[in-house]
Amino acid sequence: MAQPNNTAPVENEQSRRFVTGDHVDITKEQGIPDxxxxxxxxxxxxxxxxxxxxxxxxxxxxxxINGRYVVSYRNMKKSKA
Structure with a gap:
């Protein structure tokens, strides 16, 4: 019998601060401006x-970049807007 495909990311201290749909400010990320x-x-x-x-x-x-970019949690914070 096939194992279920669990694609949920492992939560850690940095990732727990954010949820899908959060507005974020990105700073100091290599490859894109703030x-x-x-x-x-x-x-x-x-x-x-x-x-x-x-x-x-x-x-x-x-x-x-097709409107999307993978950003490290270290380089983002929740937007106040």
Whole structure:
């Protein structure tokens, strides 16, 4: 009999601070400028964030990275907005 596929990420101290759908501010992430976005999917040490156009994120950057980026929990904090 096949084992059930459990794809839920393992929770740790950093990942417990966030849930899918949280608005986050991203800083000091290599590859993209400081920006904001919404968590789409959580992983063990990072999350897939759907970025928002505006500020430092141009339409060209959005097209290059398809509007999403995997960001370390260390480089994000919950947005106050």
């Amino acid at each position: 920006c904001t976005g919404v968590i789409s999917k959580k992983y063990v040490n990072s999350a897939l964030v759907k970025l928002e156009v505006g500020g430092n994120i141009t339409q060209k950057i959005m097209e290059e």
